Amino acid sequence: xxxxxxxxxKSKVRKDILKNHGIxxxxxxxxxxxxxVKISLTKEKASPEIISKxxxxxxxxxxxxxxxxxxxxxxxxxxxxxxxVISKPENRVQALDILKSLNGKTHxxxxxxxxxxxxxxxxxxxxxxxxIMKKFSINELEEYLSKISDEALxxxxxxxxxxxxxSLFSKINGDNDTIxxxxxxxxxxxxxxxx
Numbered sequence: 001x002x003x004x005x006x007x008x009x010k011s012k013v014r015k016d017i018l019k020n021h022g023i024x025x026x027x028x029x030x031x032x033x034x035x036x037v038k039i040s041l042t043k044e045k046a047s048p049e050i051i052s053k054x055x056x057x058x059x060x061x062x063x064x065x066x067x068x069x070x071x072x073x074x075x076x077x078x079x080x081x082x083x084x085v086i087s088k089p090e091n092r093v094q095a096l097d098i099l100k101s102l103n104g105k106t107h108x109x110x111x112x113x114x115x116x117x118x119x120x121x122x123x124x125x126x127x128x129x130x131x132i133m134k135k136f137s138i139n140e141l142e143e144y145l146s147k148i149s150d151e152a153l154x155x156x157x158x159x160x161x162x163x164x165x166x167s168l169f170s171k172i173n174g175d176n177d178t179i180x181x182x183x184x185x186x187x188x189x190x191x192x193x194x195x
Contacts, residue, residue: 004025004026004067004070004071005018005023005024005025005026005070005071005072005073005191006025006026006027006028006063006067006070006071006072006073007025007026007027007028007072007073007075008028008029008030008059008060008062008063008064008072008073008074008075009027009029009030009059009073009074009075010027010029011075011181013180013181013182014075014180014181014182015027017177017180017181017182017184018073018182018184018187021184021185021188022188023184023187023188023191025073028063028066028067028072029063030058030059030060030062030063030074032055032058032059032062034055034076034087035087037051037054037055037058038051038055038085038087041054042085047080047083048078048079048080048083048084048085048108048110049080049110049112049126049128051076051078051085052076052077052078052110052111052112052126053076053112053114053124053126055074055076055112056074056075056076056112056113056114056124057074057114057116057121057124058074059074059075059076059114060072060073060074060114060115060116060121061074061114061116061119061120061121062074063116064116064117064118064119064120065119068117068118068119069117069118070117071115071116071117071191071194072115072116072117073113073114073115073187074113074114074115074116075111075112075113075114075181075182076111076112077109077110077111077112077181078109078110079098079102079107079108079109079110079158080107080108080109080110080128081101081102081105081107082107086098086101086102086107088154088158089153089154089158090154092145092153095145095153095158096138096141096142096145098158099136099141099144099145099158099159099168100138100141102133102158103133103135103136103141104133104134104135104136105132105133106130106131106132106133107130107131107133108128108129108130108131109128109129109131109174109178109179110126110127110128111126111127111128111129111178111179111181111182111183112124112125112126112127113125113126113182113183113186113187115187115190123190125183125186125187125190126183127174127175127178127183127186128174128178129172129173129174129175129178129179130171130172130173130174131169131171131172131173131174131179132169132170132171132172133168133169133170134168134169134170136168144164144167144168147164148160148164148165161176161179161180162176162180
């Protein structure tokens with residue numbers, strides 16, 4: 001019998017992705033200080049992919065220490081613009097600045113997932129999607145942001161790909177679940193080995 005699954009995240013989107021793929025889980029946020037980890041790893045010249053992987057593992061391991069006999073899923077997503085991590089905005093001014101920096105450019109969205117048990121990682125996976133943003137005027141970007149709720153804005157790294165955010169891009173190469181923060185197909189493949 002498969003152990004219980006805990007999602008080490010308060011992300012409603014990630015919980016919904018799991019649920020939509022038939023994976024029931026309890027939620028227990030890790031409350032890892034992501035900003036200090038990102039700052040530390042950036043100083044060490046870590047790539048956006050390494051930062052994403054490290055954060056996913058930290059979250060999973062931290063919660064796994066509290067629930068050692070259960071599968072704990074930790075996940076993290078970062079925007080990689082020319083090798084630099086773009087973090088989630090803390091307010092709408094920052095959100096506009098991020099959109100300006102992505103405007104007319106190609107960037108990668110990296111989503112990492114880690115499954116831990118007994119306080120240690122037992123599996124991980126990282127996926128990448130490439131997004132090419134159209135060129136917009138500042139007024140158009142401001143208008144786009146005015147249509148996005150706070151909840152969506154802060155949960156989706158500035159753009160809500162399954163909603164209005166799709167209109168920002170001329171081309172998207174990659175998996176929608178990865179862009180929303182959880183490469184769930186690979187998680188399912190791994191978990192099915194224990195069913």
